[in-house]
Amino acid sequence: MPWSILVAVSPAAGKGEGRGERGGDEVDVYSLDDLKGVGEATKEKLASIGIYSLLDLAAASPRELADAGIDPKKAEELCLQSRLLLVSSGFLDSELLTGKEVLERRRTLERITTGCSSLDKLLMGGVETQAVTELVGEYGCGKTQICHTLCVTIQLPREKGGLAAGAIYVDTESTFRPERVYEIAKARGLNPDKILENVVVAEVYNSSHLQLVVRELGSYVEKYRARLVVVDSVISHFRADYVGRENLSERQQRLNATLHRLLRIAEIRNVAVVVTNQVLGDPGAFFGSPIKPSGGHVLAHSTTYRIFLRRGPEDTRIARIMDSPYHPSDVEARFRITERGVEDADSKK
Amino acid sequence: MIERASELLRRYDAGLGTGVEELDRLVGGLRPGALHIFYGEPAITSPILYRAMVEAHWRGPVAYMNNTDYYGEKTLVDVETLSAASEAAGAEPLEVLESIYCVAAFNAERQVRAAGRLAEEVRRRGASLVAVHNASAFYPGGKGSAQALSSALSILLEAASEAGAPVLATSLSRGSGASAEPLLPLHVIHRSSVLVLLSFRGSFAAARLVKHPSMPAPRSALLLSLWWAGMGRITPPFRQVYRRVLERIRRVYRPLLRDERHRKALDGLVREVWGAEHAAIGSLGEITVLDSMNLAASIHNKAEIEELKKRLGKLEERLRSLEEKARAGGD
Numbered sequence: 098m099p100w101s102i103l104v105a106v107s108p109a110a111g112k113g114e115g116r117g118e119r120g121g122d123e124v125d126v127y128s129l130d131d132l133k134g135v136g137e138a139t140k141e142k143l144a145s146i147g148i149y150s151l152l153d154l155a156a157a158s159p160r161e162l163a164d165a166g167i168d169p170k171k172a173e174e175l176c177l178q179s180r181l182l183l184v185s186s187g188f189l190d191s192e193l194l195t196g197k198e199v200l201e202r203r204r205t206l207e208r209i210t211t212g213c214s215s216l217d218k219l220l221m222g223g224v225e226t227q228a229v230t231e232l233v234g235e236y237g238c239g240k241t242q243i244c245h246t247l248c249v250t251i252q253l254p255r256e257k258g259g260l261a262a263g264a265i266y267v268d269t270e271s272t273f274r275p276e277r278v279y280e281i282a283k284a285r286g287l288n289p290d291k292i293l294e295n296v297v298v299a300e301v302y303n304s305s306h307l308q309l310v311v312r313e314l315g316s317y318v319e320k321y322r323a324r325l326v327v328v329d330s331v332i333s334h335f336r337a338d339y340v341g342r343e344n345l346s347e348r349q350q351r352l353n354a355t356l357h358r359l360l361r362i363a364e365i366r367n368v369a370v371v372v373t374n375q376v377l378g379d380p381g382a383f384f385g386s387p388i389k390p391s392g393g394h395v396l397a398h399s400t401t402y403r404i405f406l407r408r409g410p411e412d413t414r415i416a417r418i419m420d421s422p423y424h425p426s427d428v429e430a431r432f433r434i435t436e437r438g439v440e441d442a443d444s445k446k
Numbered sequence: 447m448i449e450r451a452s453e454l455l456r457r458y459d460a461g462l463g464t465g466v467e468e469l470d471r472l473v474g475g476l477r478p479g480a481l482h483i484f485y486g487e488p489a490i491t492s493p494i495l496y497r498a499m500v501e502a503h504w505r506g507p508v509a510y511m512n513n514t515d516y517y518g519e520k521t522l523v524d525v526e527t528l529s530a531a532s533e534a535a536g537a538e539p540l541e542v543l544e545s546i547y548c549v550a551a552f553n554a555e556r557q558v559r560a561a562g563r564l565a566e567e568v569r570r571r572g573a574s575l576v577a578v579h580n581a582s583a584f585y586p587g588g589k590g591s592a593q594a595l596s597s598a599l600s601i602l603l604e605a606a607s608e609a610g611a612p613v614l615a616t617s618l619s620r621g622s623g624a625s626a627e628p629l630l631p632l633h634v635i636h637r638s639s640v641l642v643l644l645s646f647r648g649s650f651a652a653a654r655l656v657k658h659p660s661m662p663a664p665r666s667a668l669l670l671s672l673w674w675a676g677m678g679r680i681t682p683p684f685r686q687v688y689r690r691v692l693e694r695i696r697r698v699y700r701p702l703l704r705d706e707r708h709r710k711a712l713d714g715l716v717r718e719v720w721g722a723e724h725a726a727i728g729s730l731g732e733i734t735v736l737d738s739m740n741l742a743a744s745i746h747n748k749a750e751i752e753e754l755k756k757r758l759g760k761l762e763e764r765l766r767s768l769e770e771k772a773r774a775g776g777d
Contacts, residue, residue, distance in 0.1 A: 236636050237657040237664075245659075248451075266451070271480035271607065272639050274660035275455035293452035300479065302604050310447070317448060336633045337600035340593040375636040391633065412664070434662075 129154065132178050134171065142166050147312035154179040155189065156315060156361035161354075189365065209325060209369055210258030211243060212250045212285070213439045215430035219416055220402075221423075223258060226324065226369045229360050229399065231331075233374040233390040234406030239414040239434055240373040241272050243406075244327045246438030247371060248296045249281045251325040262324035263295035265317055267310055269333045273298050281438040297321045304334035304351065311358050315366065324368045328359070331372040332392050349395045356399035372400065390419075413442040462575060462612055465501040465535055466494060468667045472655050473640055476575070476612035480639035481603055484616050485628035488580070490644040490651045491616035492524065493675035495577055496531040498614055502575035503537065503545040509573040509611070510548035511564050511602070513557065513583035522550050527675070534674035536693035547571065551598070554584035554591040561598035565605035576606040578615035582629040592631040599634060619643065624654060624664070644669075651677045692716065695741075703745070711749040715741075 129135050129143065131151065146165045148154050154175060162172035183189040194202070208223035217223050224230050224247060232240045248266060253259025266273050275293055282292040297317065301307045307328075314326060332352070339348030356372075363370040374396060376388040390396065390403070397403070403420035413431050418424040431442035461475025476482050476498065484491050502508045512522050523546065529539040547567055551560040568576060581599065585591045599615065606613045615638075619626040626643055628635055635641065641657040651669040655661060669677070695716065703709045 236638070236641065241659050265448075270637060270639060271477065272659040273451075273454075275451040276458065277660035278451055279455060280660075290452060293455055294450060296451035297448055298451055298454060299448040300607070302607050303600075330636070333633075333637055334600075337596055337637065340597055341590075375633055377632055388632075 131182065132175060135175070139167060139171075139175075147309075147315065149316055150319075151179045151183055152188075152319075152365055153315040155183055156358070156365045158357070207260055207324075207367070207369075208258075209247060209260055210250050210253065211439060212246045212437065213430075213432045213441055215441050216243075216416055216432055216439065217258075219404075219418060219424070219428055219430040224325075224369045224371060225402070226260075226367050227364050228401035229356065229363055229370045229372060230402045230404065231372050231374050231390075231396070231400035232404050232406060233376060233419070235376055235388065235408070238406040238408050239432070239439060240406060241329055242434045243439050244329050244371060244373065245274070245277050246281055247325060247327065248278055249285060249287065249292055249438065251369075252287070252292055252295055260324045263297065263321050264325040264327065265314070265321060265323045266296060266298045267301055267307070267326070267328040268298055269301045269307060269328070269330055271300070272329060273300075280436055284435075284437040295321075297323070301334065304338040307331075307334055308351065308355055311355050311362075314359070314362050318362065318366050318368055326359070326362070326368055326370045328370070328372040330375060331356070331359075332374050332396065336375070336391065349393060352392060353395045353399065356396065360399060360401070409442070414439075462498070462505065463501050464494060464614075465497040465531070466669055466671045468669050468671060469494065469642070469653050472653055472661070472665060472667045473642060473658065474661050476614055477639065478610040478612055479603070479607035480612055481599065481637055482612060482614045482640040482642070483581075483628050483630070483635070483638045484614065484642045484644055485582075485619045485630075486626065486644035487646060487651075488616075488618065490646070490669070490672070490675075490677070492579070493527055493531060493672060493677075494644065494669075495579055495614060495616050496524070496528045497534070497672075499528070499546065499575060499577050500531045500535045500537055500542050502577075503542045505574035506545075507571050507573055508546045509564050509568050509576045509602075509606075510546050510579065511560060511577070511598075512548060512550045512579045513581060514550055514579070515552065515583075522548050530674050534690070536690045536697065538698075551584075554587050554594040557584065557594045557598040558601070561601040565601050568602075568605040568609050568611070573606065573609050573611040576602050576609075576611050576613045578602065578613065580617070581615040581634075582617040585630060596631055596634055599637070603637075646677075649677065651675075699741075705749070707749045707752070708745055711745050711752060714752075715744060715748055 129140055129148075129150065132154075135143075142165045143149070143154070143162070146157070146161055148157055157176065159169065159172040159176050162175060163169040167175070180189065207226045208220070209226075210217055210223045211220070232243060234240055244266070248264040250259050251262055251264050254261050275296075278293060278296060279289040282289040299310045299317075301310055311328075317323065318326065335348050335352050339345065339351075359370050359372070362368065375391045377391045379387055379389045390405075397420065400420075401422075402418070402424065405417050405419040407415050409415040409431055413433050416430045416432065418426050418428065432439045433442045459478065461477040463470045463475055464473070473482070484494060499508045499510065510523070514522075523543070525539075525543070528542060532539040532542045549560040549564045551557040564576070578599070581595065585595050599613070603613055618629040620629045621627055624643070626645070628641065638657065639659055640655075643654040643656055645652055645654070647668065651672045652666060653669055654666045655663045657663055695712075700709060700712055703712060
């Protein structure tokens, strides 16, 4: 059963504790007490790594549980049990689906408009939930501006391309500007104060801090009824904290763990995750662009969609799909940064 | 750890000004925890950095890291430029110097250690600004220069974020014209929130905002307020001189008046008598000795006049009551 239906019609109403709300619909979040073998001591260990509900547990890996001091065998068992319980109650899809069921599920995926029709067209409707969308490009090419605009458009009603939900902005570069969100909301004829109420910001100072925030993201998504998580940027602190080849392996491992956590949160909680990424010079490139996305294979493989942004003529910006399972890669979208956030390049200046 | 954007806006801080009006309008202030890179002509970036440090000293101590060839330059702070910047702001150069604590990195290897030491001080004493002078001094240098620079800035940014201070770094540029970039590793450029290219247009200094999260970019402006650093016009704009003189009178002269009546009289004089237009007609430049003497006399006179006015009022009151009594007695 697709997630969007499950969110609207909570199948396990009254069965567990931790009843919460999401996007105006009530959702049951099973309590950890519903699992066999979870006592107070285990709950404490789970809480230490940001796991408070079955949904959090289903999004975690046995390795993370083992690192928190839980016996590895028990950790595997707990992850499996939580997943089975959520599947049996209809919260999660079964492990095995027919092609038709997968198609049905994809049809019901939700999308958030970017507020720019050419970008929406490029993304076939907007930014998807249950996926990690990566915006990559040089500085000043509009990554942060798209993120700020999404914080506004996510709050639009569904008929206008939003999800009528809030956003979480993980700010690693001190680039989040509430006044910019205010300006975008006002220019789009929305109530800026209300819009700002539904955007929550986590300022992150280093890579360990980022990992900590991502670990707690599940509970934040629940608490603030968010359907969009922005991490701007996902790589910045890792690049700064792990310099040199000797630290590359550890950096990539930690980056990988962070990205997988984000992906699992996106899938299990049905939220859209947007991350921004930087570029680096590629001295080995004889042909084509001398820059490439940073983060190596780990980042390339962990995100669902990769969109490359660059500066175009006359202060425009150009977006192109760089990696996607189904988007065409030869299409480009031109847009402009205005007081409304991002807009089509041919819109009024 | 996590808070609503509405709360952030409520606590909105326009940021620290650089003291260069045109630049502040372009950049909108230096924001806490954010990395601002001003790159281009050192003849422009250095005075602006010092001017921002002077502006920051009103708010609290200033952390300063100079990346320099110590054995060649033998100096940590360019006192001459700092003094000029202080005087342009109406500040006492000594006071400004006292508010600055600094470290120097003499090579790439020492950059990280120096940054660590400065970060410790930022955490201990607090800071209103973390200034990094000539960040590109050792880049691109030998092996590890990019790593050292990246680590140093990262260390300073973390400490500045905790202290609620902005980080302002200056750097040389590579390339020419509007497409010039900071001479810094690409990921450091990415890490910055604000990028400003500073270059000459004739004898004027010009700024081009290349990257900003909330201000329209790219955008350019001429920096006329840098007259004190010998750029553009050689005479400062009148309003600036007028404000500077007033500021100096308030800060330096007023505390010297021991009598509270005289202080009030001075405030009254400044408020009532001095106007920008009057001062313009009188071609006000610097306060001369004669001006100071006239000022002192005027203050004294003003105080006396106020006193006499009060006494006269009381006497008139008394006279009126006596007249009324006399009239009542006669009836």
